[in-house]
Amino acid sequence: MRDFASGKEIAVLKGHQGWVRRIHLTPDGKSIISCGFDSTIRFWNRESFKVERRITTSHEGIGPSALSPDGKWLITASRTMGKPDPGIITVWDVATGKIKTAINGPTRKVGSLAVSPDGRFLGRGGGFIDKMGEVKVFDLATGNELAAFHDHKACVEGMAMTPDGRWLVSGSGYSTSAGEVRMWDLKSLRRKGE
DSSP, X not given: OBOTTTOOBOOOOOOOSSOEXXXXXXXXXXXXXXXXXXXXXXXXXXXXXXXXEEEEOSSSOEEEEEEOTTSSEEEEEXXXXXXXXXXXXXXXXXTTOOEXXXXXXXXXXXXXXXXXXXXXXXXXXXXXXXXXXXXXEEETTTOOEEEEEOOOSSOEEEEEEOTTSOEEEEEEOOTTSOOEEEEEEXXXXXETTO
């Protein structure tokens, strides 16, 4: 960890046995959440930098993750490369560490996740194996799929929601593929311009 203003290192958080794909700071500033390829989620105290809680999942590593703007829900995507079962998106209750819901994905590699500012929508970008470049929108409360788009030609590795919650922005491009950015209207659940 580094101090944002000075760039000075203030702590090294050790414990994960492998890559850490995402970290999140809770909105109250009290906790840091790290999600690792070692299939664990760790909750670190922001003052002491000690692990307060650890969740060991039954998945084969954790790839992308997202935290709802209110800090209530942590959304993680499992990596199940090389297995016949689909990927799984899990919605965790941050306060209890319990699973709220799980969304079975049609792809074995989720490239990116994003949550709308109001916590209503979950965007998911598809990955390498099947349904290349797929973007899906889910109702975060129920896990129900609301829309699916298939316009990207490569893995969707980046995704964000605009601050007003109107647009989902997705970016793709991997290896030799040309990169592209697309915008999706969350009101009409269509691509911009359609």
